Amino acid sequence: MxxxxxxxxxxxxxxxxxxxxxxxxxxxxxxxxxxxxxxxxxxxxxxxxxxxxxxxxxxxxxxxxxxxxxxxxxxxxRPKEKLRLIVDVSGPSEPVTVAVYPWGELQHMMDRFAKRLGKDPTGARLEKDGSTLHLSQTVEEAGIVSEDRLMCTWRDEL
CATH class of the missing domain: 3.10.20.90 (Phosphatidylinositol 3-kinase Catalytic Subunit; Chain A, domain 1)
Incomplete structure (x- = not known):
């Protein structure tokens, strides 16, 4: 055998x-x-x-x-729908709405978001309900669902 x-x-x-x-x-x-x-x-x-x-x-x-x-x-x-998130940006900016896939990595989302705002994503921090999220996680792993409100802080504003 x-x-x-x-x-x-x-x-x-x-x-x-x-x-x-x-x-x-x-x-x-x-x-x-x-x-x-x-x-x-x-x-x-x-x-x-x-x-x-x-x-x-x-x-x-x-x-x-x-x-x-x-x-x-x-x-x-996987379903093809994106999640709609509201991101509060530190400083006087208005909240920004972003659409992301649940399997997308937070780091990738932050890189795109930084480029859109003309910021350096290095050292950026993302929070949900006062807890810092690990950017190596996917949106899904971080427990983020559609319509969640996140807070983004850039390193130069810490």
Whole structure:
């Protein structure tokens, strides 16, 4: 009997009975997983929503901790709608409305926002309800939902 290869199982969330067995070694990183999923489900556009067997959404920052032999995951394409956020900018400026994808990184959003306002994004701080957000997170990971109000402070104004 040939040795078994450590593998994960992937199924469409809408069709949980049909699973694909994928070697762990080609899905150990988030980018490898995305490439593999594009090959298996060519009609899907990236990015995908990945669910653990428990139903929890798995984010890119914790993917590697979920990848174990015979783990089962469900996948579905992400909706294309953007979230509408209101950003208060430090200083006398009026609040600015921005539209972002839930899977977009906060750092990318801040870089675009800074360019739009002619600011340097280095050292910028973003807060929600008085708590500083980590710019390495995605909008979704930071718990941001549509119509949230955020506060942006630029380093030169701290």
């Amino acid at each position: 040939p040795p078994t290869v450590p593998s994960i199982r992937i199924a469409l969330k809408s069709m949980k009975t049909h699973t694909y067995l994928i070697p762990v070694k080609i899905t150990s990183t988030w980018s490898e997983l995305q490439l593999t999923l594009r090959k298996i489900f060519p009609s899907f556009q990236s990015p995908f929503i990945i669910y653990a067997e428990s139903g929890d959404i798995i984010h890119s920052s914790v993917w590697s901790s979920y990848v174990t032999d015979q783990a089962l995951f469900f996948v579905e394409p």
